[in-house]
Amino acid sequence: MSLLERLNQDMKQAMRNKDKQTLSVIRMVKASLQNESIKLGNDELSEEQELTVLTRELKQRKDSLHEFKEAGRDDLVENLNNEINVLQVYMPEQLSNEELETIVLQTIEEVNATSKQEMGKVMGALMPKVKGKADGTEVNKLVQKHLS
Incomplete structure (x- = not known):
């Protein structure tokens, strides 16, 4: 439907x-x-x-x-x-913190990001994967945490 x-x-x-x-x-x-x-x-x-x-x-x-x-x-x-x-009610089920963290780490590895200067590259690859399933600010915080 x-x-x-x-x-x-x-x-x-x-x-x-x-x-x-x-x-x-x-x-x-x-x-x-x-x-x-x-x-x-x-x-x-x-x-x-x-x-x-x-x-x-x-x-x-x-x-x-x-x-x-x-x-x-x-x-x-x-x-x-x-x-x-x-x-x-109409949104897809949200990802758990563990699932989100796993996806963030995989994406960082995929794009070979090592510093905060590459955050845009990571976010660009990551957001389509988690669209509607995770809050963008939370994703941003996790990416910053792992790139620092």
């Missing part, structure tokens, strides 16, 4: 359950997917493109969450946490 089909089914269920929060998030994601499709000029997005849109939506909410926490806006923090939980 494609992401769009799954979103449509979940949207109908949210309507039946009168779950306005979930319904709102699903509609936002569907709109983002549709906008991306129009931007790229495709009728349908590939799984990778859908994942890119989902990841972008999740990252935006996490960034906002951080800002709201710093500003002491607890009313908005709870709302964003709920939105993040809804979005994470």
